[in-house]
Amino acid sequence: MHPAYSVIFFTTASGAGYGLIATMALFGVLNGVTLDPWFGAIGFGLGTLLITGGLLSSTAHLGHPERAWRAFSQWKSSWLSREGVLATATYVPLALTAWGWIVEGSLEGPFGLFAVALALLCVLTVHATAMIYATLRTISAWHNKRTVPVYLSFALLTGSMWFHALAQMFGYQTPMQAAIVAIGLLLVLFLKRSYWRTIDLTPGASTPESATGLGDIGKVRLLDNPTMTETFVQREMGFSIARKHSLKLRRLAFLGYCAIPFALTLLTSEAAPAVAVPGTLAAAICVSFGVVIERWLFFAEAKHVSMLYYGAQSS
Amino acid sequence: MTLLPARKPQGQEVKLGLVIDLDTCVGCHACAVNCKEWNTGGHSAPLPDNNPYGTDPNGVWFNRIHTFEAGQGTDSRTVHFPRSCLHCEDAACVTVCPTGASYKREADGIVLVNEDACIGCKLCSWACPYGAREYDTDAGVMKKCTLCIDRIYNENIPEDERVPACVSTCPASARHFGDLGDPESAVSQLVAERGGYELMPEMGYKPVNRYLPPRAAKKNQGPSGVGAALSRIATEDAPGAAAGSGKFLRWVDRVLSR
Numbered sequence: 208m209h210p211a212y213s214v215i216f217f218t219t220a221s222g223a224g225y226g227l228i229a230t231m232a233l234f235g236v237l238n239g240v241t242l243d244p245w246f247g248a249i250g251f252g253l254g255t256l257l258i259t260g261g262l263l264s265s266t267a268h269l270g271h272p273e274r275a276w277r278a279f280s281q282w283k284s285s286w287l288s289r290e291g292v293l294a295t296a297t298y299v300p301l302a303l304t305a306w307g308w309i310v311e312g313s314l315e316g317p318f319g320l321f322a323v324a325l326a327l328l329c330v331l332t333v334h335a336t337a338m339i340y341a342t343l344r345t346i347s348a349w350h351n352k353r354t355v356p357v358y359l360s361f362a363l364l365t366g367s368m369w370f371h372a373l374a375q376m377f378g379y380q381t382p383m384q385a386a387i388v389a390i391g392l393l394l395v396l397f398l399k400r401s402y403w404r405t406i407d408l409t410p411g412a413s414t415p416e417s418a419t420g421l422g423d424i425g426k427v428r429l430l431d432n433p434t435m436t437e438t439f440v441q442r443e444m445g446f447s448i449a450r451k452h453s454l455k456l457r458r459l460a461f462l463g464y465c466a467i468p469f470a471l472t473l474l475t476s477e478a479a480p481a482v483a484v485p486g487t488l489a490a491a492i493c494v495s496f497g498v499v500i501e502r503w504l505f506f507a508e509a510k511h512v513s514m515l516y517y518g519a520q521s522s
Numbered sequence: 523m524t525l526l527p528a529r530k531p532q533g534q535e536v537k538l539g540l541v542i543d544l545d546t547c548v549g550c551h552a553c554a555v556n557c558k559e560w561n562t563g564g565h566s567a568p569l570p571d572n573n574p575y576g577t578d579p580n581g582v583w584f585n586r587i588h589t590f591e592a593g594q595g596t597d598s599r600t601v602h603f604p605r606s607c608l609h610c611e612d613a614a615c616v617t618v619c620p621t622g623a624s625y626k627r628e629a630d631g632i633v634l635v636n637e638d639a640c641i642g643c644k645l646c647s648w649a650c651p652y653g654a655r656e657y658d659t660d661a662g663v664m665k666k667c668t669l670c671i672d673r674i675y676n677e678n679i680p681e682d683e684r685v686p687a688c689v690s691t692c693p694a695s696a697r698h699f700g701d702l703g704d705p706e707s708a709v710s711q712l713v714a715e716r717g718g719y720e721l722m723p724e725m726g727y728k729p730v731n732r733y734l735p736p737r738a739a740k741k742n743q744g745p746s747g748v749g750a751a752l753s754r755i756a757t758e759d760a761p762g763a764a765a766g767s768g769k770f771l772r773w774v775d776r777v778l779s780r
Contacts, residue, residue, distance in 0.1 A: 270642020270662025278620035281524045288620035345651045412724045420719045425593025433586035440653040513653030
């Protein structure tokens with residue numbers, strides 16, 4: 208699949224934003240962090256910036272962005288529509304929770320409920336984004352049980368990394384902060400490896416023989432394309448990446464989202480602020496770069512079944 | 523609404539579609555050309571043609587003709603393979619649409635795009651396993667085969683022309699149009715007789731269109747063609763009246779063999 212930069216930016220930025228906001232809300236409501244108004248303003252502000260920037264960038268690849276409001280209508284059948292509805296709905300508890308934290312200085316009573324609703328909507332929105340991909344039977348790499356947990360765990364990892372870095376900047380250092388980062392790291396370590404193993408070992412069920420129905424005669428291969436130049440379908444669905452590059456990029460992504468931030472978090476989480484602040488900030492930036500590579504690969508490595516009509520031997 | 527219409531009992535549902543005969547298709551691309559010709563002035567008009575005389579011409583076509591080889595060596599077959607929208611019963615391109623622009627008609631099962639509601643997100647093209655949808659970069663909307671909805675119900679053209687453009691133009695009669703929901707229809711009978719099949723049944727989208735497989739190759743027919751016929755006649759003992767022509771053909775054979 209063609210890796211569109213607007214979609215890569217959207218999924219990674221909004222994933223980090225929803226992760227950060229959900230972590231803020233949960234830590235706030237569970238008394239895991241001091242409700243410092245400046246910390247709240249910067250945390251919720253950065254989160255809002257990330258999700259809003261992501262959502263706006265996702266409309267950049269539309270043919271008619273001015274009609275984007277129509278996408279709220281088909282939530283009964285379409286995960287893309289559900290994502291739009293959930294993403295917009297999240298702004299309501301987001302505003303209320305941020306008000307409770309920054310202005311009221313308390314997340315008790317109704318504000319506690321708003322914070323819990325906010326965390327839940329963040330999870331549901333990222334879940335809806337992942338379901339857009341996971342429900343596409345035409346792309347076997349995405350249509351598997353790991354796509355949704357991978358998206359959710361990357362949102363948790365990037366969000367909690369930025370939460371940890373911001374908390375360190377405001378002088379808050381608790382074992383819980385490092386623990387949530389560690390959980391995120393362990394989840395992506397396990398789930399993304401499992402995802403890559405799955406897509407390497409299990410190609411899609413369709414073949415050139417089933418695509419053409421000519422398998423009774425023998426093995427099917429393409430002699431002639433319909434056109435001399437690439438069609439829309441080939442440009443959009445036919446993006447492919449050399450396997451050796453994909454392996455190198457997987458290692459690079461793993462270094463970025465897991466290995467380096469793991470070492471940095473371990474070494475700096477409990478250090479003095481002079482070490483801890485740049486250390487955790489570097490870890491958060493490193494994770495974000497790693498996730499961008501991971502997301503680029505998510506698209507570039509995914510094979511679309513329609514390419515069987517254009518000479519692909521497997522799906 | 524991008525929910526699929528409620529299903530009716532088997533046999534009561536109209537399922538308009540195409541039956542494509544891979545045995546007789548000669549790969550001439552006439553169906554694709556006539557499709558483009560009609561549809562660039564029809565329901566989804568215009569179909570863009572960008573850079574038509576340049577090095578990278580591209581545009582929207584509803585019909586694409588591939589050529590495959592099946593089998594190997596002397597047993598292999600070259601099969602021309604027209605590919606267009608199959609108007610699936612469980613059309614995922616419809617249900618993924620976030621705006622309701624993609625829809626499946628309850629009356630006849632035709633899958634269409636309402637271009638006024640399409641936001642151009644292209645998700646429907648990702649959901650289609652057959653690569654049938656093509657994006658119009660000029661209009662910023664998705665386009666697809668309409669089964670020539672503006673021909674098949676068009677009372678301003680003669681009745682025998684009320685078939686899709688691809689069907690009307692095929693010089694080999696390799697394309698047939700009709701109601702595949704009616705087991706008594708000519709197309710359903712043809713499918714039953716020739717063992718028509720659906721593409722990628724494992725995907726589960728239940729395409730309506732059917733493909734007829736190439737007939738079994740004739741084997742052990744001996745040498746064929748003009749050369750074989752000439753030499754066969756030339757070496758025959760031609761008695762009586764045929765003797766003269768035998769001599770003449772022997773002479774032709776000698777001249778041509780030089």
